[in-house]
Amino acid sequence: MIRLILGEDQGLLRGALATLLSLEDDIEVVGQAENGEVALQLIHELKPDVVILDIEMPLKTGLDVAEIMKRDNIPGRVMILTTFARPGYLQRGIAAGISGYLLKDTPSHELANAIRQIHQGKRVISPELSLAVWEDPCPLSPREREVLKYAAQGMTMQDIGATLFLSHGTVRNYMSEAMGKIGASTRIEAISIAHEKGWLD
Template identity: 60%
Template sequence: MKVIIAEDQGMLRGALSTLLGLEDDIEVVGQAENGEQALKLILELEPDLCLLDIEMPLLSGLDVAERLKALGSPCRVVILTTFSRAGYFQRAMRAGVFGFLLKDSPIDELSSALRKVQAGGRAISPELSLSIWEAENPLTEREREVLRLVAQGLSVNDIAKQLFLSGGTVRNYISEALQKLEAKNRIDAIGIAEKNGWLE
């Protein structure tokens, strides 16, 4: 199978490429250090699979996955992450990602996961699936929507107008979100929600 690796840390990218290249049935046909480069290589080289770091400059691994899905690309996406954030996982599933693995997985685990994905299956690190079950998003859809607008710098009145709500109702949603996230203030709440991938 032909594979492209996208990872912004050069040493890790090189190590992954070398180790996977030792497998008889895996050929690393390209390497990228950011999401834009990855997308370009995938469209040019048409690999069977791409291994994408979740957090990269220019475009994240999830951004690339979403674009590939929109373009109808047959390339199967496997996300590599150090983060076990439930929101990220949910977004990855919506983007049609086939694998969600931790960066520190042993190389034999990684290569067998790639074979499983190539054969049409899905591969998720056991540690990730456990943390996903544990970290359910406590915010309602409306609370997320309000917090996203707060994060964009909109005032309570602007948010109220945009969502056709009263200012009081918007304030209630914000204070409800602060309580659920045990946040000190709005900035703190946005930070907590973003760190957990709950605003996705």
């Protein structure tokens, strides 16, 4: 029996998924969480085989939970189930050691089969997501992403420089490079594009 925890903040969808997956003979939904904090608590308590997580949950996102599980060597394989086909999210998820990344419109029988494959140690990723990463890899360096991320939080170039121990001119150069790579004419446009692609998360 595959013991499963569901982390999804939309109650209706969470309940529907739990009901559909419980119909499978070899899958048991042992816990449900409405946010990332509760998901982590249940993972510690119930020690599931597989954890299905939404990305955009309150308190901690699904990717936050996956990263904590990897950092702390918490057993259990992670599948991300999301509406967002953003390359940056998938890249971050792979770095966090996730085993699966599927879209929420995946039919329930395909989802159940994916859970079985993940339980066996395989990796399952939606074809649409694989294609998105292949066609649209992040062009930004880690430092450029960092500068854009701080700018997105409303920090000035001076603030960013102080935070990263860089000169104002160096920060401005990183921002300029990032804008050029993304094809943005303004700082706001660069932040908007990078956020939409999932490169700042």
